[in-house]
Amino acid sequence: MNLLELVCSTAKDTIEVTNALVMDVAQKKVALYDKSGEQHYDIISAFIKSMRGSDPNAAVYWLARMIEGGEDVKFIARRMLILASEDIGNANPNALLLANATFDAVNKIGHPESRIILSQCAVYLATSPKSNASYMAINEAMAAVNKFGDLPVPLHIRNAPTKLMKNLDYGKGYKYSHSYDNNFSEQEYLPETLSGTAFYDPGNNARENELRNYLKKLWKEKYGY
The missing domain is CATH 1.20.272.10 (Zinc Finger, Delta Prime; domain 3)
Known part of the structure; x- marks a missing residue:
């Protein structure tokens, strides 16, 4: 199909597809x-x-x-x-x-x-600025999953759709970020074993330097930003 497209692209109007034409195009294009x-x-x-x-x-x-x-x-x-x-x-x-x-x-x-x-x-x-920080972040996170297995979700950020789950303290103490200044409330989102682990290390470029400063302002020294 690609060869047929190449053959047809040689025509300015109508075209008769012949063996000779196909061979000529193939030798000039495909052989390269x-x-x-x-x-x-x-x-x-x-x-x-x-x-x-x-x-x-x-x-x-x-x-x-x-x-x-x-x-x-x-x-x-x-x-x-x-x-x-x-x-x-x-x-x-x-x-x-x-x-x-x-x-x-x-x-x-x-x-x-x-x-x-x-x-x-x-x-x-x-010509764009470059960063592989997000690519590295998911690789690091997946490595942690493979190393530590299925770590438990912290109780305060678990879903609690039933009374039983609420009685087991699912969702207890969760802070709704939008209820706080700057839409941020400091709390733990990672399993206890991984607390303070920074998987995302912003790249050294204008956009991600802004992200680094923003994260440092929010999390202080927790993630080492």
Whole structure:
């Protein structure tokens, strides 16, 4: 299907698909990019690492290599969507929004116009501030789950839909944050074993430095922010 799209994209008006035409396009396009071989993985790796490394020039070059080779545009957009969260995260939350919009757009707009949308997104991601803090946070939290198992939920933040649960002190002492100044009430949300554990360590960028200062103001020295 990708090869057929490439063949059709060579026509300015109507086109007769012949063996000769298909072979000509395949030799010029597909031979440059083996989607089932090692080169496929090398080029997508180069593309991702170029954006992670903040090089928009290299990013659009490797993007062009994939487009010229007939790579599935949804595959490209999907990888950018992952990068937007893994490598940019809260340093620039808009990156995830644009990457998601790009994924939706390329599903609506096929080859060759989708190249424009992919290029815009790739350049934006490459030139964005970077942070992998959220990615590292979930990895650390999952490691804690695997290490400590099913730690009990503190009683005061348990759900208490029945009288029996209330009698067992489920929900007792819970402070509704919105009833306090600045919509914040200091209380424990982690299991006792993990109290004071900071899984999220904000990155060193303008947006997350603001988040760090905000968390430090709220939690004082509890999490070491």
